């Protein structure tokens with residue numbers, strides 16, 4: 209049983225749930241106008257990307273612990289990641305038309321339909337990028353990083369292609385530079401990826 213009790217937090221960044229069960233990742237915000245004495249317990253506020261990454265990592269950890277039986281991180285393989293991505297679709301907000309829908313391939317359907325909502329490809333792509341980084345920052349070896357596996361890449365490509373067809377939206381290759389600095393931070397932001 210899941211409780212999504214952090215709607216505010218979720219709405220701000222993405223449709224990926226911030227918590228699977230009640231773990232708390234708060235503590236970033238500091239009251240305005242207060243002199244902040246930073247010590248070990250009070251690290252400087254995280255950037256948007258860093259805090260999103262931390263939330264995603266916590267969410268994924270919760271997901272693994274909630275499996276029956278629970279999956280320990282060293283045992284985590286690409287198939288767990290794929291199942292996690294499919295699991296997240298239930299929180300998706302992107303209408304992806306089925307083959308039989310009259311709006312299939314229409315970017316702006318004139319009416320409602322019963323096709324399912326899913327996670328947008330751009331959201332999943334950015335999420336995997338953050339989790340891939342978090343895995344290694346948390347002691348995982350690059351050689352065994354499940355987020356970097358070919359299976360994930362193939363899955364994401366399939367999602368991109370099928371959503372592109374279903375929604376009538378071409379996902380262009382990164383031709384134009386979206387950000388002047390080449391930090392992967394900016395390109396993985398949800399807002400930028402959403403068409």
Ligand SMILES: [Zn+2]
Nearest residue numbers: 305309321323
């Ligand atoms: Zn539809």
